[in-house]
Amino acid sequence: MTLFEICFMSAQALFAQAKENYDLGILSLTEEVLQNLITQYPDYAPAHHLLAKVAYDDNQGYDAMIAHYDNAINADPSNMAYKHEKTCREVNFLLHNGGEQSEMKAMLAPVLQQNPNHAEGNYLMGRIIDNNWEISADKNELLTYYDKAIANDHTHQEWFMIRSQVHSALDFENIYPRKTTKHLENEIADLKSIIDLNPTNDWASGAYHYLAGVYVQLERFEDAIAELETLRIFPGDNARYMDTAIMLMAEIKAQSMQDYQGALTNYDELVEYVEASEDTTLITNSTKASAYYNRGKLKIEHLNQKNEGLADLKKAHDYLPDDEFYKGEYETSK
Numbered sequence: 069m070t071l072f073e074i075c076f077m078s079a080q081a082l083f084a085q086a087k088e089n090y091d092l093g094i095l096s097l098t099e100e101v102l103q104n105l106i107t108q109y110p111d112y113a114p115a116h117h118l119l120a121k122v123a124y125d126d127n128q129g130y131d132a133m134i135a136h137y138d139n140a141i142n143a144d145p146s147n148m149a150y151k152h153e154k155t156c157r158e159v160n161f162l163l164h165n166g167g168e169q170s171e172m173k174a175m176l177a178p179v180l181q182q183n184p185n186h187a188e189g190n191y192l193m194g195r196i197i198d199n200n201w202e203i204s205a206d207k208n209e210l211l212t213y214y215d216k217a218i219a220n221d222h223t224h225q226e227w228f229m230i231r232s233q234v235h236s237a238l239d240f241e242n243i244y245p246r247k248t249t250k251h252l253e254n255e256i257a258d259l260k261s262i263i264d265l266n267p268t269n270d271w272a273s274g275a276y277h278y279l280a281g282v283y284v285q286l287e288r289f290e291d292a293i294a295e296l297e298t299l300r301i302f303p304g305d306n307a308r309y310m311d312t313a314i315m316l317m318a319e320i321k322a323q324s325m326q327d328y329q330g331a332l333t334n335y336d337e338l339v340e341y342v343e344a345s346e347d348t349t350l351i352t353n354s355t356k357a358s359a360y361y362n363r364g365k366l367k368i369e370h371l372n373q374k375n376e377g378l379a380d381l382k383k384a385h386d387y388l389p390d391d392e393f394y395k396g397e398y399e400t401s402k
Contacts, residue, residue, distance in 0.1 A: 079109040095126045113144035130161050152179045156188040172196050187221035207238045225262045225271035232258035252282050268303045289325050293317055311355055314338040328370040335363035357387040357394060
């Protein structure tokens, strides 16, 4: 579509074009169409509102974003949704820049009074309470806010991750002895929701990792291994996950399943992987030493392969010759 054609479109048609570009994630073209729209229709509030969202998504800065929200509100003063969203953006900025807890709570209070089910308002209130200002925050109070947020907007992987961590903390409080597994089951549900929303991004990789840990707590070891198998073939730059996933699989097999041969297979794979890797920023000498050390201890303690195990411990020491731990382990295992 040419600029000449755009100039003769109605405000609604131009906005529809901008919204389509926005939904496709083409922010630069979205902004171009919106700027043309407000040149012709300066009081068209939805355009100013969408420009504010573009500024937020595109990290154009706090002042630019707030200016667009103000333009939208000035063009449509009765629109409470614009006002509430602006407040949430202001609180979010303060939350990440050392804002005062009491100030942020006071800003959000009118939003939640007027709309108790406001999704982002509830999420932010939970985050404010959950931040380091209140280490002993009531976890059930946090759940109340996060539950309302997710019930009204279940499209944010981060929200599910945060709530899963609250369930994990609640489980920890009743772990000796564990009175119920409901918090772990809820944690699993949240982590699976993260994967359902997008199974290929960093939030999903974290979810696979945490799922494995929850399954270990529930003694569902095969399920834990399955999640780690998925993680180690994660799409994209899986070098960030491969060594960790293989290491955890080996540890679960050795420590929880007493499958020492299975663990050895994983450690063999891990050693081969770290030796073949050319990425020295992710696969460091420390990573290589750890792989050899764990394989060596497994051979000595569980597989009656002392000479082979000592060779691995020596290799670990060679990678980190100044590390007293590896030196001591090698010397005392002779």
